[in-house]
Amino acid sequence: MGISKDALRQRIRRGTLQSDKGEDGRVYVYVDTSTVRDVYPEDRADAVGPLADELRDRIRYLERQVEEERDARRRADTLLAQLMQRIPELEAPREAPESPDSPSPTDTPTEAPEEAQEGVQRPWWRRMFGG
Numbered sequence: 377m378g379i380s381k382d383a384l385r386q387r388i389r390r391g392t393l394q395s396d397k398g399e400d401g402r403v404y405v406y407v408d409t410s411t412v413r414d415v416y417p418e419d420r421a422d423a424v425g426p427l428a429d430e431l432r433d434r435i436r437y438l439e440r441q442v443e444e445e446r447d448a449r450r451r452a453d454t455l456l457a458q459l460m461q462r463i464p465e466l467e468a469p470r471e472a473p474e475s476p477d478s479p480s481p482t483d484t485p486t487e488a489p490e491e492a493q494e495g496v497q498r499p500w501w502r503r504m505f506g507g
Contacts (some may be wrong), residue, residue, distance in 0.1 A: 384405065388403065388405065393405055393406070393407075394406040
């Protein structure tokens with residue numbers, strides 16, 4: 377009938393459904409077959425069929441997508457593991473090459489900057505980025 381057990385019991389209590397209590401204690405409900413056909417049409421299976429087929433197709437598509445993503449993840453993990461194994465093989469440079477602008481430790485400044493001579497400290501951004 378398309379309703380819950382509790383709703384059916386309430387209808388029996390209110391008297392909106394005809395029912396009888398059997399000798400075994402069971403309650404028997406009389407149901408009009410025209411009402412049942414309206415709730416459950418015979419051609420319901422035909423209406424559900426195309427929808428169920430479409431949903432199955434979507435599920436298959438999504439399962440394929442998940443499997444492809446898993447394969448891609450496995451490949452990425454394999455590549456990452458191979459690269460991680462090669463890190464110890466890479467040799468670190470012994471000495472960093474010096475840029476032509478940076479003074480070598482043996483060079484001594486011939487003149488002090490004007491700010492240092494006057495006792496004024498340079499702004500932090502000039503100390504960090506030069507200038």
